[in-house]
Amino acid sequence: QVQLQESGPGLVKPSQTLSLTCTVSSGSIISADYSWSWIRQTAGKGLEWIGRIYSSGSATYNPSLKSRVTLSVDTSKNQFSLKLTSVTATDTAVYYCARDRPLGGATDYWGQGTLVTVSS
Amino acid sequence: DIQMTQSPSSLSASVGDRVTITCRASQSINTYLNWYQQKIGKAPKVLIYAADGLQSEVPSRFSGSGSGTEFTLTISSLQPEDFATYYCQQTYSTPPTFGGGTKVEIK
Numbered sequence: 001q002v003q004l005q006e007s008g009p010g011l012v013k014p015s016q017t018l019s020l021t022c023t024v025s026s027g028s029i030i031s032a033d034y035s036w037s038w039i040r041q042t043a044g045k046g047l048e049w050i051g052r053i054y055s056s057g058s059a060t061y062n063p064s065l066k067s068r069v070t071l072s073v074d075t076s077k078n079q080f081s082l083k084l085t086s087v088t089a090t091d092t093a094v095y096y097c098a099r100d101r102p103l104g105g106a107t108d109y110w111g112q113g114t115l116v117t118v119s120s
Numbered sequence: 121d122i123q124m125t126q127s128p129s130s131l132s133a134s135v136g137d138r139v140t141i142t143c144r145a146s147q148s149i150n151t152y153l154n155w156y157q158q159k160i161g162k163a164p165k166v167l168i169y170a171a172d173g174l175q176s177e178v179p180s181r182f183s184g185s186g187s188g189t190e191f192t193l194t195i196s197s198l199q200p201e202d203f204a205t206y207y208c209q210q211t212y213s214t215p216p217t218f219g220g221g222t223k224v225e226i227k
Binding site: 100 | 121152154155159163164165166169170176204207209211212214216217218219220221
């Protein structure tokens with residue numbers, strides 16, 4: 001079954017850019033149907049969807065974060081990535097990468113999550 | 121954004137109890153409603169998709185129902201491994217949004 005693993009720095013300074021990569025294994029990231037998402041979780045705001053990307057490179061973002069988020073995909077490495085600019089302490093969260101079923105389906109595979117702390 | 125409201129936010133129950141969790145959407149979402157279980161330190165795991173579809177390998181004591189704006193997750197006979205936090209999620213419109221969670225604790 002598909003496995004996802006997040007990687008990236010666990011500590012980012014305020015105003016800098018948070019960068020995470022998700023590596024997909026036991027399955028191809030190339031799909032016309034499935035999409036690949038980033039979701040974050042904080043104690044205060046709960047689960048928050050950040051955005052999704054297809055292997056074609058087509059991406060959709062949460063309007064609340066759109067001005068600061070960029071998703072990208074590297075099909076040769078079976079990876080997709082998240083960049084979040086101008087971070088503040090409120091961006092401190094556990095970040096998950098995940099796979100979404102097509103046509104408004106459920107998120108059926110998740111990475112284990114990675115804690116990113118924004119602090120100087 | 122569509123707001124998802126879960127109730128209760130927490131509950132205490134005993135092994136063998138029947139448990140029902142409610143999720144209400146701020147507007148109609150048809151049956152674009154999923155339920156997840158999350159244990160401490162772990163990622164959420166899908167239990168129910170499209171309001172009443174049982175995810176593969178999920179025990180049949182879990183069931184979902186509803187459409188439009190009101191949905192329920194029922195655990196017919198609570199087991200020790202079911203103590204966790206449960207979330208609903210709408211995927212009717214972008215951005216997908218989650219409920220605030222229901223923590224199921226041991227009585």
